[in-house]
Every structure is written in C-alpha cells, then in structure tokens.
Amino acid sequence: MLLWSFACGQKTTVIPDGVLPLTQMADVLTDIELADAAARENLLPEKYTERQELWLFDVLEKHQTDTATYFRSLQFYSEHTELMDSLYARIRVNLQ
Numbered sequence: 583m584l585l586w587s588f589a590c591g592q593k594t595t596v597i598p599d600g601v602l603p604l605t606q607m608a609d610v611l612t613d614i615e616l617a618d619a620a621a622r623e624n625l626l627p628e629k630y631t632e633r634q635e636l637w638l639f640d641v642l643e644k645h646q647t648d649t650a651t652y653f654r655s656l657q658f659y660s661e662h663t664e665l666m667d668s669l670y671a672r673i674r675v676n677l678q
Contacts (some may be wrong), residue, residue, distance in 0.1 A: 601659075606645060
C-alpha cells in the first residue's frame with residue numbers, strides 16, 4: 583500500500599493494493615492519450631487498421647499492467663478528486 587499525503591498533513595489517502603501508483607497511472611494515461619490522438623489522425627501502425635482498440639492492450643503491456651488493474655485504478659482515482667488533480671498535473675508535465 584502507498585500513502586498519499588498532502589503538505590498540510592490534513593488528509594491522507596491510502597492507495598490500495600491492486601491500484602497503480604500515481605506516477606505509473608499518469609504514465610499509462612499519457613500513453614493512452616497519445617495513442618488515442620494518433621488513432622483519431624489515422625497515424626497508428628497498420629496492424630491497428632482493423633481493430634484500433636488493440637493499441638490499448640499494447641500500452642498496458644508496455645507498462646506491465648492489464649485491463650483489470652487499469653480500470654480498477656481509473657475507478658479509484660476517479661473517486662478521489664484530490665489525487666485525480668495530481669494525476670492530471672503529472673500528465674500535463676509528461677506531455678510537454
């Protein structure tokens with residue numbers, strides 16, 4: 583388990599087992615956003631022509647995770663807006 587503490591020490595959120603750590607989740611979401619943008623512009627490799635959703639599996643494999651862990655993590659972060667804000671801040675940095 584990881585603990586996420588805020589500077590004031592007022593609130594601590596425990597990231598449960600089976601949920602990607604914030605940094606890894608930000609990296610996964612960054613790559614998903616990049617792949618999604620490439621898909622919208624028809625810039626993905628030919629192997630994705632018939633089934634564009636396959637790029638999601640490749641992104642998850644690159645980050646050594648699976649769909650169940652990804653969706654569980656997405657649900658967890660969606661329910662914790664204070665962590666979601668940090669997550670999107672990290673994604674913005676990754677995309678620069």
